[in-house]
Every structure is written in structure tokens, then in C-alpha cells.
Amino acid sequence: MYLIRLKNRNPFLLLIFILCISMQGYAQKELENKFKPIPSKTPKTKEVIPPTEEAPKVNPPAPVEKPDPSKIDPNELFKNTNLYKQEANVPGIFYRQNQFLGSFKTSTFTSTIRYRDAAFVDGDKIKVYLNDKVIEPEVSMKGEYQGFKITLVPGINKIDFEALNEGSASPNTAEFQVYDDKGAVIESSQWNVGTGYKATIVLYKE
Incomplete structure (x- = not known):
């Protein structure tokens, strides 16, 4: 409604009004692209994963060598x-x-x-x-x-x-x-x- 009144009164004012609105939208978009959030000074606590317990290695028993019956002491x-x-x-x-x-x-x-x-x-x-x-x-x-x-x-x-x-x-x-x-x-x-x-x-x- 406001735009119709401007158009009827002065077309030049209407053009200026449209340019201002366009520049405002562009400026907002530029600010959004350049905005970077400031990281928090308090670091996030890393979750500590407890080490998995490994079963102790059990060495197989050494094979028992049978005495050689041909060997005489x-x-x-x-x-x-x-x-x-x-x-x-x-x-x-x-x-x-x-x-x-x-x-x-x-x-x-x-x-x-x-x-x-x-x-x-x-x-x-x-x-x-x-x-x-x-x-x-x-x-x-x-x-x-x-x-x-x-x-x-x-x-x-x-x-x-x-x-x-x-x-x-x-x-x-x-x-x-x-x-x-x-x-x-x-x-x-x-x-x-x-x-x-x-x-x-x-x-x-x-």
C-alpha cells in the first residue's frame, strides 16, 4: 500500500526505496557469511575409554623328550x-x-x-x-x-x-x-x- 502511494506521488522515491531494501538484504547476507562464533575457553572433556583387559598369555608346556634307549650312561x-x-x-x-x-x-x-x-x-x-x-x-x-x-x-x-x-x-x-x-x-x-x-x-x- 505504501509502495503504491510512493509510485503515485514520485516514481524516483520508489526507486530509492527499493535500492535501500536490496542493499540492506545484501549487507545482512555478508554479515552472516563473515560471522564466526568465538570458541569457548573451556575445552570439552574427552571421554576416556578404559583399556580392554587382555587375557594373560599362557605358553604351552614344553614337549617332554623321551629318553633315547640307545644312549647308555x-x-x-x-x-x-x-x-x-x-x-x-x-x-x-x-x-x-x-x-x-x-x-x-x-x-x-x-x-x-x-x-x-x-x-x-x-x-x-x-x-x-x-x-x-x-x-x-x-x-x-x-x-x-x-x-x-x-x-x-x-x-x-x-x-x-x-x-x-x-x-x-x-x-x-x-x-x-x-x-x-x-x-x-x-x-x-x-x-x-x-x-x-x-x-x-x-x-x-x-
């Missing part, structure tokens, strides 16, 4: 006073004790044992046992190899060579060889023991 073996003469603590004399010649695994059915005097023939004599049973009650050692064949049982086959004397030159000495049923050497060595002591080798048949 000579110290335990020679403790048996019913089978083995005990070591004589004589300074400087190394052969007043039993001698362990080793433990060996094999799949052979039979084994051949050979032996001879290690140095010169001086009258050395031995007795041979297989699993604590006498198989050769008295053998005089010679310069050439002699021996016997045994049938192996599953598990431990223990062979003892007992010195019956020391001949004319101490100790009782011998070279020995152990073969499988195909002629392959399982062990080759020598023993040096005093009278009454034993040299022992173990064949473990798998």
Missing part, C-alpha cells in the same frame, strides 16, 4: 658292583677301571666281533659276555684276528670283554672290530684294561 652302567669291578684310585695308572667302547644303533640281524692282541702277543686272556651271559669263557689273544658271530635281539645287545690277566706287559690290550651282517664296520677301536675289569660295547638293534 657308562657311569650308571658301571655302578653295578655285581657285574663290574669298581675303579681303583691309583695315581698314574689309567687302566684300573672299566672302559666304555660306545653305543651304536643298527638294524642288522647278526654281528661279527673280531679281536687280536693290540701290541705284541704277551699272553693276554679274556672272557666274553653277551647281555651278562658268558659266551666265551676263556680266549687267548693272538696276533691275527679271531672272533665270533652273534644274533642280535631287538633293543640292547651288551658285549663285555673281561680281562682275565694282563700278560707279561700291562695292561690287557686288544684291537677289536664290529661288523654288521653286510660286512660294514660298525666300530673299530681298542681296549686297555687291567685284570678283572671289562671293556663294554653296546649294539642297539632298531
